[in-house]
Amino acid sequence: MDDHSDQTRKPRADAVRNRERVLEAAKAVFSAGGPEASLEAVAKRAGVGIGTLYRHFPTREDLFEAxxxxxxxxxxxxxxxxxxxxxxxxxxxxxxxxxxxxxxxxxxxxxxxxxxxxxxxxxxxxxxxxxxxxxxxxxxxxxxxxxxxxxxxxxxxxxxxxxxxxxxxxxxxxxxxxxxxxxxxxxxxVQPAGKAETGTSKARAARGAKPAMKRKR
Amino acid sequence: MDDHSDQTRKPRADAVRNRERVLEAAKAVFSAGGPEASLEAVAKRAGVGIGTLYRHFPTREDLFEAxxxxxxxxxxxxxxxxxxxxxxxxxxxxxxxxxxxxxxxxxxxxxxxxxxxxxxxxxxxxxxxxxxxxxxxxxxxxxxxxxxxxxxxxxxxxxxxxxxxxxxxxxxxxxxxxxxxxxxxxxxxVQPAGKAETGTSKARAARGAKPAMKRKR
DNA sequence: GAAGATACGGAGGCACCCTCCGTTTAACAA
DNA sequence: TTGTTAAACGGAGGGTGCCTCCGTATCTTC
Structure with a gap:
């Protein structure tokens, strides 16, 4: 990834920390309030400014994804x-x-x-x-x-x-x-005799068996 | 308030008309824009004030229902x-x-x-x-x-x-x-016998076994 | 008509969205 | 350490939508 020039500055510690905080807050807030939850509430809970939240996650979807x-x-x-x-x-x-x-x-x-x-x-x-x-x-x-x-x-x-x-x-x-x-x-x-003709299915006359009722578990 | 009777007053013509207009507008707006659509947009399209819309349909759900x-x-x-x-x-x-x-x-x-x-x-x-x-x-x-x-x-x-x-x-x-x-x-x-291993299953046993793996990327 | 009852509209207060930018701070070099 | 500078910070602010409130306009009835 780094190509010409080596210089890759180490990411700032506060940035890393805040990102993590926002994620954690978002997880909690979304879990409780659903997808409509206020992003401002997320920022508040994370203890960061709303601007910070948006810088890390430009859209609501970005935050979801993360x-x-x-x-x-x-x-x-x-x-x-x-x-x-x-x-x-x-x-x-x-x-x-x-x-x-x-x-x-x-x-x-x-x-x-x-x-x-x-x-x-x-x-x-x-x-x-x-x-x-x-x-x-x-x-x-x-x-x-x-x-x-x-x-x-x-x-x-x-x-x-x-x-x-x-x-x-x-x-x-x-x-x-x-x-x-x-x-x-x-x-x-895979059905033994069945389906094959989804729409017009003539209904296999004899389906002998009775209600299966086997499911459960 | 008196009176003789329990006859109820005839509903006002404008009220009836407006209600209908709002419904029609809502149908169009929701169909196009989904449930998040702006109610103000509905009111505008219906040619009524937002207050009127809310009087007829106090909540968004009420409007949906109608x-x-x-x-x-x-x-x-x-x-x-x-x-x-x-x-x-x-x-x-x-x-x-x-x-x-x-x-x-x-x-x-x-x-x-x-x-x-x-x-x-x-x-x-x-x-x-x-x-x-x-x-x-x-x-x-x-x-x-x-x-x-x-x-x-x-x-x-x-x-x-x-x-x-x-x-x-x-x-x-x-x-x-x-x-x-x-x-x-x-x-x-109703299934004949649970999964009944009928021999017919051999059918797709062969199946190219190369199904997915179309991963994007 | 006149009197009420009823409906109307939109201003206003609130919440949230997202952007923009002056300030702060961490990383790195000297 | 200290200085430089890019990166990150936070929150004010402009925009939009929600909903309520209430003075005004309109309709029904007598």
Whole structure:
């Protein structure tokens, strides 16, 4: 990176410190107040001037991105670990479940993320991308094993995940999200006789079995 | 104040007119600019003072609710019609598809609705409720016919629907949403025997195993 | 018409956004 | 150390949107 001329001044200590402070404050403020939270409140909590905040993070999205970076990292790492488990579908399901749990502890932040993802900002480039990769590795494994249908991309799955989680109005939202994700994964399975004709589906006459009701866990 | 009677005074003509104007303006403004749109812009477009707007609709949510009421009504009616179709699952699928299409024409409004639903405001009472009912009638029919699993409530399904639709960042979001909903409905089907390892899974076992990795960068 | 009731509009106070710039301070060289 | 200077600091200030309040205008009714 440094090219001609060696001179790279050491970054100023106060700048480094303040940046860190702002990040920490932002994490707390966004977690509590959601994405609409006042940036001035963040600055105040961090004990810096509003100008300082804006210098470090010119836009609201920039701040989001920085804050979420590590959070996303965690989720991403989890996927890495799950890659070693036996059952690919189960691994995927587990990752999704962890994602829900994760989201649960960061109320406001999730909304912020969803919002940022939607607005197609730069945050997309890192976070969304990163998660796509994480989820992709799990998905691919399951698909390669012939357990899941191959026509759903990691991006699709991630979107579905966000969608399911985006709904947290009620106190019970978590179990709802878990249930919905389970259904989704079920739908993702390669089906014996089924689908193939999405729209016109004639409904396989005999589906002998009764309500599955197997999910839970 | 006297009087004979309980006859209520006829509502003032200008009030009625203005209310209508505001609604119309709001519909346009929200559709274009999303839920964050300036209420002052709405008032201006409607040709009334900001005070008038607030008198008619004390809160932003109130305005949303009024605007969406008719939209929701349409979707609700569609469900009514579909109730007569032959295949229950297909009917449900079709309603969901129409929902996506519907959403497509109201960009900003959808975000607004999702937001409102989430905030647990009064809009919930009508819109969400209404749609739940609509979707519920379709869902029940399919469940009664033994085609779909019985442990997913109309509310769940509606949430899933919103979730899938909430993602419209890319121009291709529609097809994505349709695909995801299809998967979801598939997952909703009563499954013969859990995952039943039918031999058919071999199908994509081969699958080029080179799926993603298209990382940007 | 006249009398009230009702609705109207927009000024005003507040909060937040973001920019701009004079002041302060840390890093480095002498 | 001390001096130089680039970098960082903070917060005032101009802009916008939210919502309330209330004097004025308009409509309904008698």
């Amino acid at each position: 804050v979420y970076r590590r959070e996303v990292e965690q989720l991403s790492e989890l996927a890495e670990q799950l890659k070693n488990s036996k059952d690919p579908v189960d691994a995927l399901r587990r990752w999704l479940r962890s994602g829900v749990e994760f989201v649960a502890t960061k109320k406001g932040m999730m909304a912020a993320l969803a919002l940022a993802v939607q607005s197609g900002s730069e945050l997309h480039v890192f976070s969304f991308d990163r998660l796509t990769k994480a989820i992709g590795s799990l998905l691919d494994r399951a698909v390669s094993a012939g357990e899941l249908r191959p026509d759903i991309s990691p991006e699709d799955l991630l979107r579905a995940f966000f969608g399911m989680c985006y709904i947290h109005d009620q106190p019970r939202w978590q179990s709802t999200a878990l249930r919905l994700l389970d259904v989704f994964v079920d739908g993702l399975r | 605007v969406y009421r008719r939209e929701v009504e349409q979707l609700s009616e569609l469900a009514e019609q579909l109730k007569n179709s032959k295949d229950p699952v297909d009917a449900l699928r079709r309603w969901l598809r129409s929902g996506v299409e519907f959403v497509a024409t109201k960009k900003g409004m959808m975000a607004a609705l999702a937001l409102a639903v989430q905030s647990g405001s009064e809009l919930h009472v009508f819109s969400f409720d209404r749609l739940t009912k609509a979707i519920g009638s379709l869902l029940d029919r399919a469940v009664s016919a033994g085609e779909l699993r019985p442990d997913i409530s109309p509310e769940d399904l509606l949430r899933a629907f919103f979730g899938m639709c909430y993602i419209h960042d890319q121009p291709r979001w529609q097809s994505t949403a349709l695909r995801l909903l299809d998967v979801f409905v598939d997952g909703l089907r």
